[in-house]
Amino acid sequence: MRAMNYRGPKRVRIEEKPMPEILHPQDAIVRVVRSCICGSDLHLYNGSVPDTRVGSTFGHEFVGVVEELGIGVRNLKIGDTVIVPFNISCGECVFCKQELYGNCQEANPQSSAVGGIFGYSHMAGGYDGGQAEYVRVPYADVGPTKVPKGIDLDDAVLLTDVVPTGYQAAEMGGIQKGDTVVVFGAGPIGIMAAKCAWLFGAGRVIVIDYVEYRLEFAKNYASCEVYNFRSMQDPVQAIKKLTDDLGADVCIDAVGAEAAVDAFHTITGRKLLLQAGSATALEWAINSVKKGGIVSIVGVYGPTGNFVPVGNIVNKGITVRANQASVKRLLTRLIKHVQNGIINPKELITHRLPLEEVADAYRIFSDKLDNCIKTVLIPSAK
Amino acid sequence: MENKDHIKGWGIDADAKNDPTYPIKKKLDKKDQTGKTPEQQPKLVEVLTSVERPSLSAVFGDSVPPSGVSGRIRRFAFEYGEGAFLHWLPLIFADRVNEIEGIVDDIKKGAFPDILSERGMKASWKYNKTGVIKKVVLLSLVSFVTIRMLSGKK
Structure with a gap:
């Protein structure tokens, strides 16, 4: 065969x-x-x-x-x-x-x-x-x-x-009616997570990526707001401004190990493999969720460690939920x-x-x- | 909150009880905690097993058993726990060695691998000619400068 x-x-x-x-x-x-x-x-x-x-x-x-x-x-x-x-x-x-x-x-x-x-x-x-x-x-x-x-x-x-993973990303977000949900990544999983966030009663769904045609697709397919992080000087700061300065109720990492842009994560995570992939999206998710919020991870990472702001998870009282669907x-x-x-x-x-x-x-x-x-x-x- | 009636299915799966412990909260009774082990698949090829597991899993994949130099490195790696860099770094190294072994195997079989096709260059050329030309120009420049520097040293 x-x-x-x-x-x-x-x-x-x-x-x-x-x-x-x-x-x-x-x-x-x-x-x-x-x-x-x-x-x-x-x-x-x-x-x-x-x-x-x-x-x-x-x-x-x-x-x-x-x-x-x-x-x-x-x-x-x-x-x-x-x-x-x-x-x-x-x-x-x-x-x-x-x-x-x-x-x-x-x-x-x-x-x-x-x-x-x-x-x-x-x-x-x-x-x-x-x-x-x-x-x-x-x-x-x-x-x-x-x-x-x-x-x-x-x-x-x-x-x-694709559908179960996107759906479980939203489910693990523990989305309550009216919540603001930010999805990092406009690949198939991120787009599906955005679509499914509405099924749990989200009040607002925002997708962040840098690939324009994918953002356009996400906007039409999942009826969500989309932003190109390359047009944002600091994506975390920009998301906070979009969400009453407090941050999103739920952030979903639908990117995983191949995240682009951040030089430190790219070099250490994707080129030198000193991290289990580039954790840029996860770092942004942790930093842009509100205090007491939930970060849902469905992006795939390798088995070793990653540099992510654990201190912020503690100080903000964030719940991190993750699994294979x-x-x-x-x-x-x-x-x-x-x-x-x-x-x-x-x-x-x-x-x-x-x-x-x-x-x-x-x-x-x-x-x-x-x-x-x-x-x-x-x-x-x- | 604005009206979401235009979104088909809005709120259809809303669950006020979806708290952060789900699905772990679906814990079994103590008496059910052990579960069952299905029938064991016979082991017909070498299968490396994590030292953090009591035994083989009941089923497993039998593709590409460890062999050659990369296989030796993988066997070494599996002597260490899953959290150890002595587990993962040798495995990554073994993967790189394995790529060279693959090329050698191809040549032994009488065919040098068609690396351009394997890298999907046909698609790159069809949809991203500018990118391909840029890469070729950059590679040529780097090669030219390197050769000049090396020949200058002599």
């Missing part, structure tokens, strides 16, 4: 790989029909995530058709088209039983902190991902959900990560929102490319070329 193959920082190609096999009674083999490139794939693509091995296949956002089932799988049958959550969860461990499906204890031997994630380095379990014609899906009775009526494949593939917990509700037209995920998709053009697809997404918001890869296997 053909699959994306990582060769080193900013180098990927399509290559023939052996077909995945059933390795566990609860495994399924899924033929991929849609697979996205996620913003967090760029951390892998840029070589920022430790233990990203040459030969790995990325891709944790995919939907596909069940082709083969392990003897222990009861809830699926061959031919089902399924939404596969990006996190691999057993459904039985103490964390899964608390619906913390992004924190499963039984899916990643390489780390006690990180759960299992498809195609996300050996730090997240060493699984091959869905930017391929076929993929092995462990715990097939737990995560995969049949694509329901009224949900097309382009909507479905964004329900594997618990996709399975949220899917039923989010599918209804899509069916009812409250969320329209596929409007985020700007580029559809054949899997064979994966190298160009990464370049387009990574460099924000051709006004790209979200890229979907379409494998040709039938």
